Amino acid sequence: MAKEVKLSDRVHGADTKASSKMLNIDESEIIDFSSNVNIFTSQIDFQAIFSNITTTLNKYPDINYEELRNTLSNIYNVKSSNIIPGNGATELIYLIMKLPQIEKIGIFHPTFCEYERAAKISGKNPVDLSFDLLKQENEALLQNAIEDLDMVVICNPNNPTGEIKNLSKLIDIANKNSTLVFVDETFIDFTDNKEYSMLGQINNYNNVIILKAITKFYAMPGARLGYIFTSNEKLIDMLWQYKEPWTINVFAEQLVKHLQTEIITSKTHYYYKDEIKRLISIYEDMNVKTKQSVTNYLLLRLPTGFSGTAIKAVLLKNYKLLIRTCTDFRGLDDTYIRIAIKDSKSNTLLANAIRQILCMEVI
Amino acid sequence: MAKEVKLSDRVHGADTKASSKMLNIDESEIIDFSSNVNIFTSQIDFQAIFSNITTTLNKYPDINYEELRNTLSNIYNVKSSNIIPGNGATELIYLIMKLPQIEKIGIFHPTFCEYERAAKISGKNPVDLSFDLLKQENEALLQNAIEDLDMVVICNPNNPTGEIKNLSKLIDIANKNSTLVFVDETFIDFTDNKEYSMLGQINNYNNVIILKAITKFYAMPGARLGYIFTSNEKLIDMLWQYKEPWTINVFAEQLVKHLQTEIITSKTHYYYKDEIKRLISIYEDMNVKTKQSVTNYLLLRLPTGFSGTAIKAVLLKNYKLLIRTCTDFRGLDDTYIRIAIKDSKSNTLLANAIRQILCMEVI
The missing domain is CATH 3.90.1150.10 (Aspartate Aminotransferase, domain 1)
Structure with a gap:
C-alpha cells in the first residue's frame, strides 16, 4: 500500500x-x-452571533462579500472595492500565485514556506531573495535582483525572525520597475511602530498588495479569514476572475463584526x-x-x-x-x-x- | 475607473x-x-457546539482533518484514508482540476458551470459531452468520446435537470480505458433509489471519485464542507500534495458530528x-x-x-x-x-x- x-x-x-x-x-x-x-x-458574545445560526447556515455566503468588505473597510480605513477577503490568508497567497500575468516571482527568505509552495503548485519557479538586499548599501543589488521580476513577496514583520524592515525603498524601486510587492503584514499589529506598515501607502503605490488576517492578531485561526488590500484595480479584477466562489464561511462573516x-x-x-x-x-x-x-x-x-x-x-x-x-x-x-x-x-x-x-x- | x-x-x-x-x-x-x-x-444544539468556541477558534483546524475524516467515515461507511474533505464541494472541484496529471477532461452538459470554470482556470480546455452518450444504443460513441480523456465529470442527479442516470456502463468503459470518472453526487441523497449511487462501487472501480457535501442535503451552504471519496490511493496522494492547508473552518469540523x-x-x-x-x-x-x-x-x-x-x-x-x-x-x-x-x-x-x-x- x-x-x-x-x-x-x-x-x-x-x-x-x-x-x-x-x-x-x-x-x-x-x-x-x-x-x-x-x-x-476579543470578548465576543457568541450567543448573540449564533442565535439565528440555522438561518445563517442555510444560506450561501455572499459571493461578493459586500457586507464583510464594508466591515473591513471601516476597521482598516480602506475603500471596500480595494479589499478581497479570503479563506484565511492562505487562500489569497495561493490565489495571487495563480495569476498567469505574475510569472516571475522573488521571495525574501528565510520565511513562511507557503509562498513558495503556492508559487510552485501554480507552476512558477520563484527565486530566493536575501533580506540583506534591503540594506541601504545594497540598493544597486536590489535594483538588479528585482529587475526581471513581476512580483516580490516579503513577510513584514518576518516569520520566523520577528524582525521588521523599512520597505519604503523596496516599494519605490519596485514601483519604478513595475514590480508588484506582496507584503504579508499578518504580524504587524503586534508592534506599535506604525510607520513600518505599508497599508497607508497603497493609494500612493499601486504596485503594493497588503495581506492581513484575523488568524494571528485576533487569535482566530479556526475561523479562516484573511484579506488583501490594494488600490491596483487591474489586479483586483484579475484576482476576482480567478477566485473560487463561496470560500468564506458565514461564521467568519459574522465574527469580523465583533473584533475588539x-x-x-x-x-x-x-x-x-x-x-x-x-x-x-x-x-x-x-x-x-x-x-x-x-x-x-x-x-x-x-x-x-x-x-x-x-x-x-x-x-x-x-x-x-x-x-x-x-x-x-x-x-x-x-x-x-x-x-x-x-x-x-x-x-x-x-x-x-x-x-x-x-x-x-x-x- | x-x-x-x-x-x-x-x-x-x-x-x-x-x-x-x-x-x-x-x-x-x-x-x-x-x-x-x-x-x-438538523435540529442541532448549537449551544453545546459553541460553548467552548473561544478555545476552538483559537486553534488551527487539524491540517489532516483526522477526526473529521473519521466522522465522515462512520456516516458514509468509507475508509477514512479514502476521504478528502474540502471547503465546500467547490474546493475539491478546483483541486482536482489543478492536477497536471489530469490534462484532458470531458464534462457532461448541461450542468453546473463551476466544473468548466475550474478546469479553465487551471489551463485545461474541457470538451463537452452529451448525456445522450449514456443511452444504451450509443455505447460505441461513448467509448469513442472518452478514449482520449483522462477524466470525465458528471453530476448525478444532474443540476439543473434533476434527472438521474445509471452510470454503471460509463464507469466500466472508463475503467477499461483508465479514464477517471468524477461523479458529483451532491443531490443523490434526495432520492431513495439507492442503486444509482456509485459510492458503493469505489472499492471495485478505482477510477471512480465521488463528490458530496453538507451544502445541499443538510442545508448548510454557510458552513462550507464537502468531501471526495475514492479508493485510488495514487490520486488521493496527488490531491493531498496539491491541497491548500487549513481550508476547513473549525465550525464545520464540529457541525458534521451533529448531522441527523x-x-x-x-x-x-x-x-x-x-x-x-x-x-x-x-x-x-x-x-x-x-x-x-x-x-x-x-x-x-x-x-x-x-x-x-x-x-x-x-x-x-x-x-x-x-x-x-x-x-x-x-x-x-x-x-x-x-x-x-x-x-x-x-x-x-x-x-x-x-x-x-x-x-x-x-x-
Whole structure:
C-alpha cells in the first residue's frame, strides 16, 4: 500500500493533536509554543452571533462579500472595492500565485514556506531573495535582483525572525520597475511602530498588495479569514476572475463584526514588548542567540552542538511543551527553533526547561 | 475607473441580498427558489457546539482533518484514508482540476458551470459531452468520446435537470480505458433509489471519485464542507500534495458530528417525491415542460415566446419570488428556468404566479 502523504508531511506549528496522541496524553496538557497566535482574544458574545445560526447556515455566503468588505473597510480605513477577503490568508497567497500575468516571482527568505509552495503548485519557479538586499548599501543589488521580476513577496514583520524592515525603498524601486510587492503584514499589529506598515501607502503605490488576517492578531485561526488590500484595480479584477466562489464561511462573516480592535491592540502592545525584552535577556544569558522580534514569537539559535529537533523531542516528552523547529525555513538549519510568547509563567517554564536541557549537554 | 468585476458576474442562485437591495425591501421578504438547499434541517444544539468556541477558534483546524475524516467515515461507511474533505464541494472541484496529471477532461452538459470554470482556470480546455452518450444504443460513441480523456465529470442527479442516470456502463468503459470518472453526487441523497449511487462501487472501480457535501442535503451552504471519496490511493496522494492547508473552518469540523442523517433522510424522501409529482402535474397543465427530477428542484421549459429572464424579473418585482435563469448552463437557453421545491404553500404560490404571468402573455 502506498504511504499516505498528508499536508502535515510539511513542517508547520500547532500540531498539538498529533503530539498528544504520540505521548498518549490529553491535548490540553500540552502548552503549545509552536503556534504564534495572540494570547489576548476579543470578548465576543457568541450567543448573540449564533442565535439565528440555522438561518445563517442555510444560506450561501455572499459571493461578493459586500457586507464583510464594508466591515473591513471601516476597521482598516480602506475603500471596500480595494479589499478581497479570503479563506484565511492562505487562500489569497495561493490565489495571487495563480495569476498567469505574475510569472516571475522573488521571495525574501528565510520565511513562511507557503509562498513558495503556492508559487510552485501554480507552476512558477520563484527565486530566493536575501533580506540583506534591503540594506541601504545594497540598493544597486536590489535594483538588479528585482529587475526581471513581476512580483516580490516579503513577510513584514518576518516569520520566523520577528524582525521588521523599512520597505519604503523596496516599494519605490519596485514601483519604478513595475514590480508588484506582496507584503504579508499578518504580524504587524503586534508592534506599535506604525510607520513600518505599508497599508497607508497603497493609494500612493499601486504596485503594493497588503495581506492581513484575523488568524494571528485576533487569535482566530479556526475561523479562516484573511484579506488583501490594494488600490491596483487591474489586479483586483484579475484576482476576482480567478477566485473560487463561496470560500468564506458565514461564521467568519459574522465574527469580523465583533473584533475588539482597540482593546486587543492596547493589551497586546502593553504586554508583548516588555515580555519579549525580558525573554531576550534570559535567553542571551544562556548563550542562546535571539533576534529583535517585534511580534509574539522569538527565533532562537541554540549553542553549538545542540539540535532543534532533539530539544523539541525532549521538551515535549519531559515537559509537555511543544515548540517549532525551523528546518523548513529556507536558510535556517536545525540550530534554530521558534517559540511563541505565551503568558509570563509559561514563558518562564519554557525558558527554565531549555536551560536545564542545555545544562545537561547530553542530547 | 475600471468596471468592478465580481464573482457574481457569473449567474448563480441564492443572491437574495442583491435582489432585496434592488427592490429596496428586506431580504427576508423574498422567497428564494433560486437556491436548491433542503427545506429540512438538523435540529442541532448549537449551544453545546459553541460553548467552548473561544478555545476552538483559537486553534488551527487539524491540517489532516483526522477526526473529521473519521466522522465522515462512520456516516458514509468509507475508509477514512479514502476521504478528502474540502471547503465546500467547490474546493475539491478546483483541486482536482489543478492536477497536471489530469490534462484532458470531458464534462457532461448541461450542468453546473463551476466544473468548466475550474478546469479553465487551471489551463485545461474541457470538451463537452452529451448525456445522450449514456443511452444504451450509443455505447460505441461513448467509448469513442472518452478514449482520449483522462477524466470525465458528471453530476448525478444532474443540476439543473434533476434527472438521474445509471452510470454503471460509463464507469466500466472508463475503467477499461483508465479514464477517471468524477461523479458529483451532491443531490443523490434526495432520492431513495439507492442503486444509482456509485459510492458503493469505489472499492471495485478505482477510477471512480465521488463528490458530496453538507451544502445541499443538510442545508448548510454557510458552513462550507464537502468531501471526495475514492479508493485510488495514487490520486488521493496527488490531491493531498496539491491541497491548500487549513481550508476547513473549525465550525464545520464540529457541525458534521451533529448531522441527523436518518431523520433528515426519511423526512426528505417522504416529502419531495410526492411534492415534485404534484408540481410536475401543475406545470404540465400550464403547458410548461418539466423533467423527471429526483431532487429538490425542477427544470421548467417555458411555452414558446416566453423568456426566463423576463419572468424572473416580473416574479421578483410583483411577487417577491426569486427564481433562477439557466442561460449559464451550456446547452440551455432563456426558455428554461430552475425552481427549488420549498414548502407546499410557497410552491403553490410560485406556480400560481407563473400561471398568471403566462396568462397575461404580455412579457
